[in-house]
Amino acid sequence: MNAQVMTMAPALRMSGVSKTYGTGAGTVHALRDVSIELRRGTFTAVMGPSGSGKSTFLHCAAGLDRPSGGQVLLGDVELSGMTESQLTVLRRERIGFIFQAYNLLSTLTVEQNITLPLRLAGKRVDRGMLTQVVRAVGLDERLNRLPSELSGGQQQRVAIARALVTKPDAVFADEPTGALDTRTARQVLELLRHVVTGMGQTVLMVTHDPVAASYADSVVFLADGQFAGELRRPTPEMIAERMTHLGDRRTA
Numbered sequence: 249m250n251a252q253v254m255t256m257a258p259a260l261r262m263s264g265v266s267k268t269y270g271t272g273a274g275t276v277h278a279l280r281d282v283s284i285e286l287r288r289g290t291f292t293a294v295m296g297p298s299g300s301g302k303s304t305f306l307h308c309a310a311g312l313d314r315p316s317g318g319q320v321l322l323g324d325v326e327l328s329g330m331t332e333s334q335l336t337v338l339r340r341e342r343i344g345f346i347f348q349a350y351n352l353l354s355t356l357t358v359e360q361n362i363t364l365p366l367r368l369a370g371k372r373v374d375r376g377m378l379t380q381v382v383r384a385v386g387l388d389e390r391l392n393r394l395p396s397e398l399s400g401g402q403q404q405r406v407a408i409a410r411a412l413v414t415k416p417d418a419v420f421a422d423e424p425t426g427a428l429d430t431r432t433a434r435q436v437l438e439l440l441r442h443v444v445t446g447m448g449q450t451v452l453m454v455t456h457d458p459v460a461a462s463y464a465d466s467v468v469f470l471a472d473g474q475f476a477g478e479l480r481r482p483t484p485e486m487i488a489e490r491m492t493h494l495g496d497r498r499t500a
């Protein structure tokens with residue numbers, strides 16, 4: 249990492265974030281006092297049992313949902329206090345999203361899908377950036393195809409290219425390999441690893457899969473809406489072991 253990157257604000261900073269749903273006796277505390285800082289050029293996985301708050305965490309971090317308390321900063325921009333339309337622009341221009349269901353538009357070509365965020369933002373397509381992104385994901389030969397003419401893994405590569413094309417502050421991935429077979433999933437995870445190591449992007453990925461999480465620099469664990477530890481440079485076995493204990497704690 250060069251000196252300039254080190255002096256920049258973290259890609260994401262969350263301080264004391266909480267999220268409650270409902271009121272009175274039916275209140276659900278989906279997140280409790282969650283704080284995290286994602287340095288630029290890092291790959292972080294979020295794991296936890298079902299209902300532990302992973303999606304809520306991702307949605308609050310990405311401006312898709314508003315926390316009930318605490319602060320979320322994307323780069324140097326604070327999300328609380330932004331209007332819905334400001335958040336929409338922020339998500340479009342400064343955040344990349346990758347979902348399990350690739351969410352490609354079936355009538356648009358690969359190139360049109362990839363450049364859609366730029367066109368929605370009324371921005372010129374930077375051919376140099378497009379070429380770099382398309383090469384990184386290995387789709388140079390398929391720019392004029394329609395999504396239906398691609399395999400699942402290739403469609404997810406289009407979604408990854410689309411997430412990168414605006415040079416976002418952070419890329420948020422929600423179970424990005426959930427719909428893929430093991431071999432294709434590995435290829436997509438290697439690509440995400442390259443996006444971080446080779447291109448300097450910042451990636452936050454929610455996953456249930458210890459193997460997927462092991463591609464990250466660090467794994468943070470959620471249990472009952474709270475952070476319950478972190479593993480740096482973990483193996484799938486270390487992650488699976490920690491997940492077992494989280495399960496124990498929840499049911500204890």
Ligand SMILES: Nc1ncnc2c1ncn2[C@@H]1O[C@H](COP(=O)(O)OP(=O)(O)OP(=O)(O)O)[C@@H](O)[C@H]1O
Binds near residue numbers: 300
């Ligand atoms: N819109 C909502 N209204 C009420 N409760 C909600 C809502 N969204 C989430 N919750 C509750 O908040 C808690 C955390 O949910 P969340 O979806 O963030 O968990 P998760 O870890 O992503 O789960 P999973 O792995 O099953 O997707 C759960 O108890 C859930 O039932």
